[in-house]
Amino acid sequence: xxxxxxxxxxxARGMLIALAFxxxxxxxxxxxxxIAPGMKLGLTNLVVLIALxxxxxxxxxxxxxxxxxxxxxxxGNMFSFIYSLAGGLxxxxxxxxxxxxxxxxxxxxxxxxxxxxxxxxxxxxxxxxKTTAVLYYVFVLWISGIVAxxxxxxxxxxxxxxxxxxxx
Amino acid sequence: xxxxxHIRQDVNNxxxxxxxxxxxxxxxxxxxxxxxxxxxxxxTGKYVxxxxxxxxxxxxxxxxxxxxxxxxxxxxxxxxxxxxxQAYILEASCPDGLCIKQGRIHRxxxxxxxxxxxxxxxxxxxxxxxxxxxxxxxxAK
Numbered sequence: 001x002x003x004x005x006x007x008x009x010x011x012a013r014g015m016l017i018a019l020a021f022x023x024x025x026x027x028x029x030x031x032x033x034x035i036a037p038g039m040k041l042g043l044t045n046l047v048v049l050i051a052l053x054x055x056x057x058x059x060x061x062x063x064x065x066x067x068x069x070x071x072x073x074x075x076g077n078m079f080s081f082i083y084s085l086a087g088g089l090x091x092x093x094x095x096x097x098x099x100x101x102x103x104x105x106x107x108x109x110x111x112x113x114x115x116x117x118x119x120x121x122x123x124x125x126x127x128x129x130k131t132t133a134v135l136y137y138v139f140v141l142w143i144s145g146i147v148a149x150x151x152x153x154x155x156x157x158x159x160x161x162x163x164x165x166x167x168x
Numbered sequence: 169x170x171x172x173x174h175i176r177q178d179v180n181n182x183x184x185x186x187x188x189x190x191x192x193x194x195x196x197x198x199x200x201x202x203x204x205x206x207x208x209x210x211x212t213g214k215y216v217x218x219x220x221x222x223x224x225x226x227x228x229x230x231x232x233x234x235x236x237x238x239x240x241x242x243x244x245x246x247x248x249x250x251x252x253x254q255a256y257i258l259e260a261s262c263p264d265g266l267c268i269k270q271g272r273i274h275r276x277x278x279x280x281x282x283x284x285x286x287x288x289x290x291x292x293x294x295x296x297x298x299x300x301x302x303x304x305x306x307x308a309k
Contacts, residue, residue: 103187103188104187105188108188108192125281129222138206139199139206140206142202146195146199
């Protein structure tokens, strides 16, 4: 019985990482070329949100970091890896804090995560390129963070509703 | 019992809602501030500044049309074109060519970035480092 439980957990986490991996790939197909290289939408926050609400904080972070490592090794480069790591960790941290506060809905948490995902990447861009020129794009990225975050939030709220009776 | 639960939930929800409203007000306020900043603070610049690995290697006036080759790191190159007070990358050695796709820039603080070559093309209002020397000269006179 215990073994069964373990393998189910293993399968569930494996599937979440695979889902995050695929979302990363989809996301890489429409990069924000016109804004700054390496910038991403943050669709993978979908998986982080599901892991956050369905499993726990630690596993959400672990899944996210594993996803970033995998993507970095397969179809990324050094720069996109640093970008994703900064965006992924900052947004995960903010989402965890907001979820702990228990005052915000999933969509709101996701919007904050989406914005922070972009802000993290901007900060890294400033450090890597040794320039503040990218600050010009913060407005566009702020908006895209809200839009992507809201979409991801609504999607994951819907998915979580269906997963209510499922144990991961 | 059930009714009480409902009431409690409603109270919780309204508490939740006020925090949500504050969240959205803050988010939108920042949005407006950023929009105003990007519209009015960043007017058309005067110079095109080229940096390689953080160091300024060249500064060109935005009013003068021209075509320049930038030597980036890793022996890469980018061809910078200034035309009609707009700057863009025409050609580059990098495999992804993202710098070309970033299009034309003219507003202050706008930039084109080529990560593989570590090249940043930025619109500025002053000439950069060479300006300081001119100031010193002016004082000496």
